Amino acid sequence: MTIVLEGRGITQDYQVREGFLGGWKAVRAVKGVDFQLERGKTLAIVGESGSGKSTLARIIALIDPQSGGTLKIEGQAIDISRQRITPALRSKVQMVFQNPYGSLNPRQKVGDVLMEPLLLNTPLSGDERRARAEAMLTKVGLAPEHFNRYPHMFSGGQRQRIAIARALMLNPALLVLDEPVSALDLSVQAQVLNLLGDLQEEFQLTYVFISHDLSVVRHIADEVMVLSKGEAVEQGSREALFADPKHPYTRQLFAATPVVSVDAIRERVARRQAARVLHP
Numbered sequence: 001m002t003i004v005l006e007g008r009g010i011t012q013d014y015q016v017r018e019g020f021l022g023g024w025k026a027v028r029a030v031k032g033v034d035f036q037l038e039r040g041k042t043l044a045i046v047g048e049s050g051s052g053k054s055t056l057a058r059i060i061a062l063i064d065p066q067s068g069g070t071l072k073i074e075g076q077a078i079d080i081s082r083q084r085i086t087p088a089l090r091s092k093v094q095m096v097f098q099n100p101y102g103s104l105n106p107r108q109k110v111g112d113v114l115m116e117p118l119l120l121n122t123p124l125s126g127d128e129r130r131a132r133a134e135a136m137l138t139k140v141g142l143a144p145e146h147f148n149r150y151p152h153m154f155s156g157g158q159r160q161r162i163a164i165a166r167a168l169m170l171n172p173a174l175l176v177l178d179e180p181v182s183a184l185d186l187s188v189q190a191q192v193l194n195l196l197g198d199l200q201e202e203f204q205l206t207y208v209f210i211s212h213d214l215s216v217v218r219h220i221a222d223e224v225m226v227l228s229k230g231e232a233v234e235q236g237s238r239e240a241l242f243a244d245p246k247h248p249y250t251r252q253l254f255a256a257t258p259v260v261s262v263d264a265i266r267e268r269v270a271r272r273q274a275a276r277v278l279h280p
Contacts, residue, residue: 001038002038002039003036003037003038003039003072003074003075004037004038004039004073004074004173004174004206005035005036005037005043005060005072005073005174005206005208006035006036006037006070006071006072007033007034007035007036007060007069007070007071007072008034008069008070009032009033009034009068009069009070010030010032010033010034010035010056010059010066010068010069010070010071011028011030011031011032011033011066011067011068011069012028012029012030012052012055012056012059012064012066012067012230013026013027013028013029013067013068014026014027014029015027028067028230029052029055029230030052030055030056030059030066030230031052031229031230031231032068032069032231033056033069033225033227033230033231033232034232035225035232035235037174037206037208037223038206039173039204039206040200040204040205040206041206041207041222041223042200042206042207042208042209042220042221042222042223043207043208043209043221043222043223043224043225044209044210044211044217044220044221044223044224044225044238045057045208045209045210045211045224045225045227046210046211046212046214046217046224046225046226046227046253047212047226047227047228047253048212048228048253049212050229051227051228051229051230052227052229052230052231053210053212053227054178054179054210055230056227057095057176057178057208057210059071060093060174060176060208061093061094061095061176062078062080062085062089062090062093063095064080065079065080065081065082066079066081073089073092073093073173073174074092074173076089087120087121087122090121090170091121091170091171091172092172092173092174093172093173093174093175093176094117094166094167094168094170094172094174094175094176095167095175095176095177095178096160096163096164096167096175096176096177096178096180097163097178097180098178098179098180098182098183099183100156100157100159100160100162100163100183100184101151101156101159101183103159103163104151104159104162104163105151106150106151106152107150108150108151109147109148109149109150110137110146110147110148110149110150110151110154110162111130111133111134111147111148113151113162113166114132114133114136114137114162114165114166114169115129115130115132115133115169116166117166117169117170118132118133118169118170121170122170130147132169133147133165133169134147136165136168136169137162137165139165139168139199140161140162140164140165140168140195140199141161141191141195142158142161142162142165155188156183156184156185156188157184157185157188157191157192160180160181160184160192161192161195163180164180164192164195164196164199168199168203168205171203172205173206174206174207174208175205175206175207175208176207176208176210177196177207177208177209177210178210179210179211179212180192180196180209181193181213181216182211182212182213189216193216193219193220196220197220207220209221214253214254217238218238218242221238222237222238223235223236223237223238224236224237224238224241226241226247226249226250226253228249233247233249233250234246234247234249234250
C-alpha cells in the first residue's frame, strides 16, 4: 500500500473585517481535518457551498498554504509558506478547475496550452514537447489535428478534456478535481467521468474529487469525506457511507439529493395515481 496523500490537523484561517470601520478577526475555514489516500484511489470531498471543500482543495493542490497541520505528498512534508515550490514538487500535484470556459487562455492554441507545463518544468526539446502533447490529446479522446486550434472552437466537454490533458502533462502523482463536471450537460458529465476512470486505471492516478453532487460521488469515489462548516463530520468508504450514513448532516445531504432511478420514478407515479383516486 503506497500512501500518496496524507493530512493531519489541516487548518486554514482567514482575516476578515468586522463591519466597515471594525477591526480584523480570524475566521477558521478548515478545522483540523485528517485524511489519507492510497495510490490509484479517489477521495471525494463533499459538502454544501461554504463548507470549506474548495479551500481544502487549494491547500492540497499547493496553491494556498495551510495555516496549521501537516500535509504530506508521497511521504514528503510540504508547507509552501516555508519552502519554494520546485519543478519536481509542482509536477507531483496538478488541478482541474470547475469552469472549462475560464480555465483555458483564449489567446493560446491548444498545443501551446499543453506544452506550457513542459516548457516551464522540464528540459524537453520543442519536438519532444509537441509529440507528448499530441499523444495526450489522443489519450483524452481528441485528435492531434486539434493541436493548432483555439479553445473557443471546442465544446464545454472538449475543453474540460483539454484541461485534464494539461493537468496530466507532467505525469502527476495526484490530481485535484474541483467540481470538474458540474458545468457540463448530464450526457457530457458521464463521458468525462468515464474518461477519468479510464485514465486512472491506465496510469494508476490518485484523485481528490471535490463535489456537491452525491450521484457523481457514488460513481467515482473510493473514500468519502463530508465537510460541514470546515469540519470533517463523517469519513469512510463509499459503500459504508452510502449504505448507512451516521451523521445528521450527511443524512441531510442525502435527503436533498434528487433520486432519478427508474424505480423511484415509478413509485412517485404510483403515489400520484393513488392520490388522484382518493382525492379526484
